[in-house]
Amino acid sequence: MNYRITLAYDGTDYCGWQIQPGLPTIQGLLNDALERLDGAPVTTFAAGRTDAGVHAEGQVVSFRLSKKWAGANLRKALNGNLPPDVRVLDVATVADQFHARFDAKGKTYRYRIFVAEVMNPFWVRYAWHYPYALDSAKLVEDAQTLVGTHDFTTFTVANCETKTRVRTITEARVECETDLLTLYFSGEGFLRYQVRTMVGALVDANRGRLNAGSIAELIARRDRALIGAPAPAQGLTLLKVEY
Amino acid sequence: MNYRITLAYDGTDYCGWQIQPGLPTIQGLLNDALERLDGAPVTTFAAGRTDAGVHAEGQVVSFRLSKKWAGANLRKALNGNLPPDVRVLDVATVADQFHARFDAKGKTYRYRIFVAEVMNPFWVRYAWHYPYALDSAKLVEDAQTLVGTHDFTTFTVANCETKTRVRTITEARVECETDLLTLYFSGEGFLRYQVRTMVGALVDANRGRLNAGSIAELIARRDRALIGAPAPAQGLTLLKVEY
Numbered sequence A, B: 001m002n003y004r005i006t007l008a009y010d011g012t013d014y015c016g017w018q019i020q021p022g023l024p025t026i027q028g029l030l031n032d033a034l035e036r037l038d039g040a041p042v043t044t045f046a047a048g049r050t051d052a053g054v055h056a057e058g059q060v061v062s063f064r065l066s067k068k069w070a071g072a073n074l075r076k077a078l079n080g081n082l083p084p085d086v087r088v089l090d091v092a093t094v095a096d097q098f099h100a101r102f103d104a105k106g107k108t109y110r111y112r113i114f115v116a117e118v119m120n121p122f123w124v125r126y127a128w129h130y131p132y133a134l135d136s137a138k139l140v141e142d143a144q145t146l147v148g149t150h151d152f153t154t155f156t157v158a159n160c161e162t163k164t165r166v167r168t169i170t171e172a173r174v175e176c177e178t179d180l181l182t183l184y185f186s187g188e189g190f191l192r193y194q195v196r197t198m199v200g201a202l203v204d205a206n207r208g209r210l211n212a213g214s215i216a217e218l219i220a221r222r223d224r225a226l227i228g229a230p231a232p233a234q235g236l237t238l239l240k241v242e243y
Helices: A026-038 A071-080 A136-146 A194-206 A215-221 B026-038 B071-080 B136-145 B194-206 B215-221
Strands: A002-009 A044-046 A055-064 A086-094 A106-114 A148-151 A166-177 A180-187 A236-242 B002-009 B044-046 B055-064 B086-094 B106-114 B148-151 B166-177 B180-187 B236-242
Touching (some): A026 A086, A136 A166, A136 A180, A136 A215, A180 A194, B002 B026, B026 B055, B136 B180, B180 B194
Parallel strands (some): B055 B236
Antiparallel strands (some): A044 A055, A106 A180, A106 A236, A148 A166, A166 A180
16 A cells, blocks of 8 residues: 655754664654554655755655555554654555655745844754844845746756756745744755755845855856855755645 | 843753753853853852743843943853853843842743644644643633632642742733644742643643632642642743843
């Protein structure tokens, strides 16, 4: 039987989704829990392979089990075998050919920036502390420049191994509360580190620190060397996946 | 010079405010930082001595330093000597006789309950997970019963060493969002474990599990043995102190 689960996790204490021998990863925990329940190793596929320290509110994972489970029972059994910072929110049985990654039609990521001189200790794990004021109108405008179909070579790792670095961003949204800037990016798919690199570039642009001059120019130049480090992991959350 | 600082901390990883040899405490960290800056041990007084795992958004602490500091400089120097989960938000110089605890006129505590079958991993550190539905109208009504001047013997530790267990609660407020119930209690002062014990009793009352029958009866009987455990520490935050 093929299953699809929705997973939420606080990524702070984990080395990301992907299993790595001897390191705490979300996939490692989930595979262990599933093997305990099914009696044999289980292969899991996640919609988005989140990096170390990145969170998820709506990660989607698919896997096959030899045993047949009612959804609520499998959810309870898995949660009973996972730590409190990793929770299965929902379980569904799906068609045999369903694959959480290949079938994903869209993803939404959220990035939070805490903009104040003194960091709020309750945001340390969940936002990037940026101690200088940002111009939110410019942030909104620059974020719009990223929307559309572009070659995002500038915004991924230099050794990014994909057939194409062309991706489509369908929506970029900015919310401003006191001290907290929240960015949302939706698209069919994203390159490795793309969201965090875009956020880093948006903040540099905001402070007049882009050598390339503008976000549009950055996209056009297709050169990763033009910009600085990606924004830190703790601000990023995989919010939801659409099928 | 006498100083008053406002402190925010994520209490998860600490054994409470009060210094204890060999254990990580907020006062221990602060005293170490102050001694580093002033060159000699410094005595600190907090408005509320929060217990292990309890948080603060507006703890107030007073202490004397031999050196004279501009507020912003002392704030930066202290934050540079404290971990990211403990932050000095504000520093002021105060009259020589000011004492953060004795001069406090009122305190407000917040208690959060996450009411859903599956816990949200981002609330694990900051809310009590209560997996059964609660009647919010009854919660509001019962909380009102606690407002006023009462002998709160039922709601503190059996060996509570204070001259009187009479306290005045000036306000009890309940906010209900999806899955999250937030209670606010304001009063001149609170007994040890009082807020958490009141919350535990309110939840028991809500589920029809009070042997005493009602919150009013619990207050009248003045017997700690009538009720169960205090609600867990992670839901509680010292929000603000008034002078």
